[in-house]
Amino acid sequence: MDLKELVVQKLKEHFPDTNFESTNYRDELTIKFPKEIVVDVCSFLKSDPDLEFNFCEDITAIDWAKRKDRFTVVYQIYSINNNFRLRLKADVDESDCKIDSVTSVWKAANWQEREAYDMYGIKFNNHPDLRRMYMPEDFEYYPLRKDFPLMGIPGSIPLPKK
Amino acid sequence: MDPDLKEIHPKIIQALLDTETDITIDDALENEMILNMGPQHPATHGVLRLVLRLDGETVIACVPDLGYLHRGYEKLAENMSYYEFIPHTDRLDYISPMANNVGWVLAVEKLAGIEAPPRAQYIRMMIAELARITSHLVAIGSFAMDVGALTVFLWTLREREKVLDIWDILCGARFTNSYTRIGGVANDAQPEALAKTKWFIDQFEDNLAECEKLINTNRIFIERVDGVGVISKEEAIDLGFTGPNIRASGVPYDLRKVQSYLKYKDLDFDVPVYTEGDCLARYFVRLDEMRESTKIVRQVLDKMPQGEVLLNQPKKVLPHKTEVYTKMEELIHDFMIVNFGINPPEGEIYHAIEGSKGELGFYLVSKGEGHPWKCKIRSPSFNNIQVLPRLLVGQMISDVVAIIGSIDPIMGEADK
Numbered sequence: 001m002d003l004k005e006l007v008v009q010k011l012k013e014h015f016p017d018t019n020f021e022s023t024n025y026r027d028e029l030t031i032k033f034p035k036e037i038v039v040d041v042c043s044f045l046k047s048d049p050d051l052e053f054n055f056c057e058d059i060t061a062i063d064w065a066k067r068k069d070r071f072t073v074v075y076q077i078y079s080i081n082n083n084f085r086l087r088l089k090a091d092v093d094e095s096d097c098k099i100d101s102v103t104s105v106w107k108a109a110n111w112q113e114r115e116a117y118d119m120y121g122i123k124f125n126n127h128p129d130l131r132r133m134y135m136p137e138d139f140e141y142y143p144l145r146k147d148f149p150l151m152g153i154p155g156s157i158p159l160p161k162k
Numbered sequence: 163m164d165p166d167l168k169e170i171h172p173k174i175i176q177a178l179l180d181t182e183t184d185i186t187i188d189d190a191l192e193n194e195m196i197l198n199m200g201p202q203h204p205a206t207h208g209v210l211r212l213v214l215r216l217d218g219e220t221v222i223a224c225v226p227d228l229g230y231l232h233r234g235y236e237k238l239a240e241n242m243s244y245y246e247f248i249p250h251t252d253r254l255d256y257i258s259p260m261a262n263n264v265g266w267v268l269a270v271e272k273l274a275g276i277e278a279p280p281r282a283q284y285i286r287m288m289i290a291e292l293a294r295i296t297s298h299l300v301a302i303g304s305f306a307m308d309v310g311a312l313t314v315f316l317w318t319l320r321e322r323e324k325v326l327d328i329w330d331i332l333c334g335a336r337f338t339n340s341y342t343r344i345g346g347v348a349n350d351a352q353p354e355a356l357a358k359t360k361w362f363i364d365q366f367e368d369n370l371a372e373c374e375k376l377i378n379t380n381r382i383f384i385e386r387v388d389g390v391g392v393i394s395k396e397e398a399i400d401l402g403f404t405g406p407n408i409r410a411s412g413v414p415y416d417l418r419k420v421q422s423y424l425k426y427k428d429l430d431f432d433v434p435v436y437t438e439g440d441c442l443a444r445y446f447v448r449l450d451e452m453r454e455s456t457k458i459v460r461q462v463l464d465k466m467p468q469g470e471v472l473l474n475q476p477k478k479v480l481p482h483k484t485e486v487y488t489k490m491e492e493l494i495h496d497f498m499i500v501n502f503g504i505n506p507p508e509g510e511i512y513h514a515i516e517g518s519k520g521e522l523g524f525y526l527v528s529k530g531e532g533h534p535w536k537c538k539i540r541s542p543s544f545n546n547i548q549v550l551p552r553l554l555v556g557q558m559i560s561d562v563v564a565i566i567g568s569i570d571p572i573m574g575e576a577d578k
Contacts, residue, residue: 025510
């Protein structure tokens, strides 16, 4: 069976109550699900012997600016044994800007989640070390949000004291 | 997460925030010490900053601090057209700008649903492999320099200079090349450039063997790096190591083989894999990869077909400048693309290439506009530096520079 169908089918079998939206664009499979089950889905995908998504390539977020669920957290995961790449997505709303951390599943998620937190202000629950990645710790804004101006905010990064 | 790291955080954060950075130690017999290394340190390959906690000479915790070269390229990409971002990719991994150019245009082409003509694809493979050679030359040279063998650096840079001369002929620039275009490359590879490439790879293997001879039999070098910074296969995968580093830990993960973008599946080359996972293995993987790259370049030169180097698709591909100045149609298309962009259809893609440092991926989201709605750069160095604390803990202070040199981070792409 095609691995794409297998992934979707296995997820549906294992999480019968959940609504999975799967899209296939340019030969890339994307699966979207509610954010509450993100750790369960990820640990299932990693531990299932037929799938073995053991490599977390990237975690980031998208800011949709005016949409109701403002952010989407995006995970690119890869199975080295099956040579198969999968994209997972979960919506996060601005009013409840939190999602569970997947650092317990893949250690590589640590810095990638920190970067998403730094750039979008999405908090990752149970993250071992949720600090800003690039910006100074006392920086008040989240630069990759669409409402942050391209030229920056004057005075937001204080110059060092003499 | 290491329990030691958790313990150290409040202190370090406080030290980072306070203007005075000296940390007082209450217990007079306490022999732990906080050492700040970088961002201005010659062995950190740029502006990497490490905060090390030492017990005598042993590192017991390490916290990397990134962001000293953060220029916000992902934000910039959201505000400019796909064409305008090509020069910015040069500044990511500035040791091998050509490979980044190739990665970016391949991602945009996948998003727009176009494919470059075969000759352009062969030229791209050639420049990507030459970029890998230059990158590994710098990596090996500076790695040897970090552990005290200065001459190797001069010799490898001499070889690198020859590749820079090839790039000079190819596109007129030595460092920030911006040679690729969406749908092809900027101009056809000149016969002189191809001849010079042929000459370069013919003499390269002997010269590389010479460089190698300087350090492979050097007992000081071998003993400083052998068995230092060992990481197992499972941990390397879990922590997100890619490129030569993961192949030194016994994982044959090379995107040129497993994803076979461009025309790599038509070529015959091996993926060097070592199982030791230490600094020496990472050095040997790079050496072998350069030999494989010369093999690839030689085949590319033999097999390179004749023909166009730019796709003929006026809505997506910028026409050549000489045509813009002489033909009406091309002038209109040029105006439309420069002002309104190439408008790929609504959708999202992730495309990764095997860059010189590891998996270089671009995640692009298009809303059908001239600029990307979202651009995420999955930079290999960022994920490789994440492994540093794991490699450093338990090692001696003098091994820190050897381990940083062996994973070969480039801060331009780690900080974006």
